[in-house]
Amino acid sequence: xxEPITFPKDICQDLALACRKEWxxxxxxxxYAASTLALANTSRHHGLLVxxxxxxxxxxxxxxxxxxxxEIEGHKFYxxxxxxxxxxxxxxYENLIEFRQDPFPTFVYEIGDAWLExxxxxVHGEDTVVILYRLLSSDVPVKLIVRPLTxxxxxxxxxxxxxxxxxxxxxxxxxxxxxxxQSLPALFFNHNAVILDKESYWYKNFExxxxxxxxKGFREDLFSPFSLLYxxxxxxxxxxxxSTHSKQEASLDEIFQREMERRExxxxxxxxxxxxxxxxxxxxxxxxxxxxxxKRALKAGYLSSRENPRNTLLSLHGISLVRxxxxxxxxxxxxxxxxxxxxxxxxxxxxxxxxxxxxxxxETPLWYAEAVEDYFRCSDAAETVxxxxxxxxxxxxxxxxxxxxGLFGTGQDGLLEILNPGRRESGPGAPDRPLQSRIKxxxxxxxxxxxxxxxxxxxxxxxxPQMGMEYAALAKTVRESFNRDFWLEGKxxxxxxxxxxxxxxxxxxCSIFAMSLxxxxxxxxxxxxxxxxxxxxxxxxxxxxxxxPGAPGYVPxxxxxxxxxxxxxxxxxxxxxxLGAFFTGVIRTFxxxxxxxxxxxxxxxxxxxxxxxxxxxxxxxxxDGNPPHISRGCASYAxxxxxxxxxxxxxxGLRISATSPKEFILR
Numbered sequence: 001x002x003e004p005i006t007f008p009k010d011i012c013q014d015l016a017l018a019c020r021k022e023w024x025x026x027x028x029x030x031x032y033a034a035s036t037l038a039l040a041n042t043s044r045h046h047g048l049l050v051x052x053x054x055x056x057x058x059x060x061x062x063x064x065x066x067x068x069x070x071e072i073e074g075h076k077f078y079x080x081x082x083x084x085x086x087x088x089x090x091x092x093y094e095n096l097i098e099f100r101q102d103p104f105p106t107f108v109y110e111i112g113d114a115w116l117e118x119x120x121x122x123v124h125g126e127d128t129v130v131i132l133y134r135l136l137s138s139d140v141p142v143k144l145i146v147r148p149l150t151x152x153x154x155x156x157x158x159x160x161x162x163x164x165x166x167x168x169x170x171x172x173x174x175x176x177x178x179x180x181x182q183s184l185p186a187l188f189f190n191h192n193a194v195i196l197d198k199e200s201y202w203y204k205n206f207e208x209x210x211x212x213x214x215x216k217g218f219r220e221d222l223f224s225p226f227s228l229l230y231x232x233x234x235x236x237x238x239x240x241x242x243s244t245h246s247k248q249e250a251s252l253d254e255i256f257q258r259e260m261e262r263r264e265x266x267x268x269x270x271x272x273x274x275x276x277x278x279x280x281x282x283x284x285x286x287x288x289x290x291x292x293x294x295k296r297a298l299k300a301g302y303l304s305s306r307e308n309p310r311n312t313l314l315s316l317h318g319i320s321l322v323r324x325x326x327x328x329x330x331x332x333x334x335x336x337x338x339x340x341x342x343x344x345x346x347x348x349x350x351x352x353x354x355x356x357x358x359x360x361x362x363e364t365p366l367w368y369a370e371a372v373e374d375y376f377r378c379s380d381a382a383e384t385v386x387x388x389x390x391x392x393x394x395x396x397x398x399x400x401x402x403x404x405x406g407l408f409g410t411g412q413d414g415l416l417e418i419l420n421p422g423r424r425e426s427g428p429g430a431p432d433r434p435l436q437s438r439i440k441x442x443x444x445x446x447x448x449x450x451x452x453x454x455x456x457x458x459x460x461x462x463x464x465p466q467m468g469m470e471y472a473a474l475a476k477t478v479r480e481s482f483n484r485d486f487w488l489e490g491k492x493x494x495x496x497x498x499x500x501x502x503x504x505x506x507x508x509x510c511s512i513f514a515m516s517l518x519x520x521x522x523x524x525x526x527x528x529x530x531x532x533x534x535x536x537x538x539x540x541x542x543x544x545x546x547x548x549p550g551a552p553g554y555v556p557x558x559x560x561x562x563x564x565x566x567x568x569x570x571x572x573x574x575x576x577x578x579l580g581a582f583f584t585g586v587i588r589t590f591x592x593x594x595x596x597x598x599x600x601x602x603x604x605x606x607x608x609x610x611x612x613x614x615x616x617x618x619x620x621x622x623x624d625g626n627p628p629h630i631s632r633g634c635a636s637y638a639x640x641x642x643x644x645x646x647x648x649x650x651x652x653g654l655r656i657s658a659t660s661p662k663e664f665i666l667r
Contacts, residue, residue: 318642
């Protein structure tokens with residue numbers, strides 16, 4: 001077993017530090033339980049049972065938290081913590097002496113002579129959370145009072161006191177059923193308490209400290225439908241199970257043992273017991289889910305991250321293929337193929353989309369080609385590729401060769417050109433037509449060459465050599481045009497794009513795809529110069545910046561309102577996932593020597609330490625561009641975990657030591 005993540009008393013009782021570290025439990029359906037080390041919710045997305053009620057993965061917070069306390073000799077000692085305007089109440093963190101993720105989030109409290117252990121876990125394949133309380137020792141009788149705090153709202157919204165809420169309960173021995181709204185599932189609370197108190201309350205003005213600058217607000221009211229009183233006189237373990245289905249007849253011991261065995265199996269599949277790679281290996285499993293329609297899918301992240309097919313395709317290698325699960329990659333690719341066939345390769349909204357959003361949608365089918373090639377290389381499943389993916393790849397390439405009016409097209413030089421709608425001309429005599437800006441993006445054309453080369457290989461493999469010659473000729477044209485138009489000889493790196501006004505000479509991390517994809521389009525003689533430029537301007541201890549510091553528009557930190565954060569995401573924020581492409585380019589350029597791998601390992605040490613910081617066992621979505629590179633976005637991001645496992649794949653097989661000079665090899 002991999003050694004668990006643990007934190008001692010001094011960290012647990014430092015509220016600010018404990019609230020920065022988030023634990024996340026997932027259920028394989030897109031649902032989760034999550035909070036902080038202190039069990040104080042700091043985000044609207046936190047909750048003990050968050051269910052992906054609507055397909056594919058729209059989360060709803062059903063059970064937000066608990067107010068729980070020990071009663072010892074007539075005195076109440078709280079375990080819970082809540083933020084209210086100007087105060088924290090209660091202050092259960094003052095009694096918290098240890099946290100362990102072993103494998104479930106486990107909290108140890110010391111109150112006088114009494115020691116209590118509290119464990120939270122989700123049941124795989126169900127919307128079920130189990131909370132166990134185990135009295136480790138006490139010289140006097142101990143009781144436990146637990147009051148559920150429910151939300152029943154979408155995870156990205158907040159709720160307030162609602163007089164229309166249905167507060168009625170259905171009760172039977174060991175079970176309480178509560179369904180405040182007909183549009184959402186009921187919660188079944190199973191328990192072994194000795195007394196049920198049906199008195200209900202609205203708890204007002206909870207504050208989510210991490211969201212105080214949110215335009216959407218950061219305060220809400222939660223409803224508590226009942227409380228439970230437990231006694232430890234005849235047992236040392238009591239429980240509360242909250243589920244969308246009755247667990248009255250279920251054996252808690254069997255549920256616990258089954259879940260332990262499942263997680264031990266995942267743990268045992270990791271080739272070494274090295275922290276923190278082992279945690280990333282385990283966390284990768286959390287992104288593989290079955291959606292509400294029964295399809296195998298790959299979730300983008302927890303606690304808040306938009307699902308998009310591009311990220312799914314980019315994540316397949318690290319989440320499935322590195323971990324020896326090609327059948328999962330196959331199933332997800334087949335599902336993606338069906339979606340392409342049903343919705344079109346590039347489904348656009350009714351309103352015109354511009355800039356990065358439009359380019360990423362146009363890139364997605366070309367990333368599909370790279371994912372198919374990757375799957376083929378890792379599985380050698382020629383029959384599956386020929387039957388399931390090859391026909392669609394031919395359609396994609398044909399569509400891109402023809403272009404889509406008003407969206408993109410190819411010129412005589414073979415390069416893809418994006419058409420961005422602009423404002424309509426106005427004024428006397430002006431024609432009533434939209435203006436369009438034209439840009440040839442560097443990453444899109446690297447993907448275009450790669451897709452052409454992939455299809456060229458497949459046509460030969462599957463008996464259509466004449467078509468293969470046609471694609472080879474077009475790929476040759478694209479390669480020549482790419483190296484002529486995108487290279488900045490005086491600067492020694494690729495430009496970001498070519499427009500009607502000239503070259504956008506900004507160095508961007510996506511230019512690394514020109515040498516990291518299955519078929520690199522950049523001339524090999526230029527690889528070293530490109531790598532050195534990216535390393536010098538964009539590499540940080542946590543990934544690649546999206547823009548060099550000092551460049552026009554650079555945003556040093558991802559804070560402020562939603563618009564500013566969105567801007568920073570592409571104008572300076574650090575993205576760890578880009579390290580997968582960067583280090584692929586490093587090894588292709590400098591070779592896979594031991595020295596190169598040691599330097600790679602040293603370069604990502606701070607990022608691997610982050611596994612113990614924000615989203616425990618995982619990697620945050622992004623980081624500020626400037627030191628100290630504070631983590632931002634969702635706490636557990638599939639693409640970052642996936643691409644760090646790609647880096648692990650590049651490094652594995654060698655014992656990495658830290659005895660070499662600290663200067664990075666590329667400088």
